[in-house]
Amino acid sequence: MVSYTVQAPAYFKIFFHAAKHPHKQVNGVLLGVSTSSGVEIQDAIPLLHHWTSLSPMMEIGLDLAARHAESLGLNLVGYYQASERLDDTALAPVGEKVASKVKEGFADAVAFVIDGNKLGSNDAALIPYISQSSSTWRPFTEASAPFSSNSSFQLSSSDLPTRAVALVQEQHLHQKFGDFDDHLEDVAIDWLRNREAMPADL
């Protein structure tokens, strides 16, 4: 089983995206590389928070994100989404479609659904989905719970969730965060990098 590590910029950006739009669905893609010790998920690019069932802007955003990743020497390695409801942790059909597309370009692609119940806690609020065949995605199960000490899924540092909560509550960094939907309304918004929303001590 491949192992996956989620690094701070990726975790923070997913978190900020969900925190900025608490009553909406949000989604985006993950960037990273494959190394000898597994997949490093280094960054995330947020896509939509509006009309998440509709495809044209998603397609364009995905394409632009892929090109940006390439320019940095990174791959698109996964997809993330958050639902508007706490109890809805399924990877919606739209999600499966995008995740499968990412998997076409990166065999070890992973999808994360944000666990709304864990968002405010010290635990990683991500539920991993893996695809066995070309388009069916299932929640990943193994002996250890995801992001626990023996799991194939790890955070680069265990304090990421706590730090993320603090950054939202104290510094309101999520307010400076913008996704592709925001960018389409104002092209000055830095949706590909979100440099202004990242803490100085990253």
Added chain:
Amino acid sequence: MSIASALQTLANYRSHSARASQDIVEKGEEVLKANAVVQLGDEAWAFLEQLTLAAIDVGRLDIADECLEELAKTFPDSPRVNVLTGIRMEGSESPDTILKFYNEQLKEETANPGIWKRKISLLRRMGKIDDCVEELSTYLDTFYNDLEGWVELADIYASCHQYTSSLQALSHSLLLAPQNPFYALQFAETAFTANDIPLALKMFLVVIDMCERDLSTPIEAKESVPSGVGVRAWYGLKLCCRRALGRSSASSSSSLTSQSNTSLPDLKKLQKLDELATERVLTAYSASARGAEGKAVVMAWMGSTD
């Protein structure tokens, strides 16, 4: 932040029905603490309603209860307050309890649209999509002018991949609000998702037309910089043209199918539209007053032919 400026911000939020719940609660709490509600005169009730909703949204049920008590005292048996009571219940009770409450309310006064809509949104939240759609359709039969209802119906259908029904619902929105480019845009994007490229293309053009209505001369149009909804529509147009041109290349014989039987513009026009859309989007990036991010990838995307 003075009470006066807080009140002004809150009034602004009310006029736009903005869901800035965190901010509303912070400012609203200050107003309550300063006993300044009386300053609002008649607006006091709208303010309390606004604060109730925002407080429930961020989980400050204590504030919500305080406001609701005041409202219930002053307006006993008011349908509007009843709706707020229901929403407050939604913040802490189980869905089945709330559903029972709404059904009881609806038995008493069947035409309280506020309660009916809360029931519909509750059904959606519970995942009872079939019931939700049935109730919403019946609701819209009675209250045809409820624009928000048609948009919600379209959204529900789209989330279930029922794009034809979604477009039908949106066509009512277009009838009710013909000047608003957002509904035409939603229509265009839904048509694209349904793979009806000719229809999507046509509707993106409609959006662009709405956005550029003020540009009366060709020179004005040429020198204008697309912004806001316009940028999204030009992007959409570009995507449609690329699809349409890709299919009509020499190798493939079938033209794009359109479920709505919309015809495509001819090849030459398509190419011109493609050029125009490219130029307009790139202008939005190069001429943006505050600079633009990610221009390089956009240019590369424009240049590719797949």
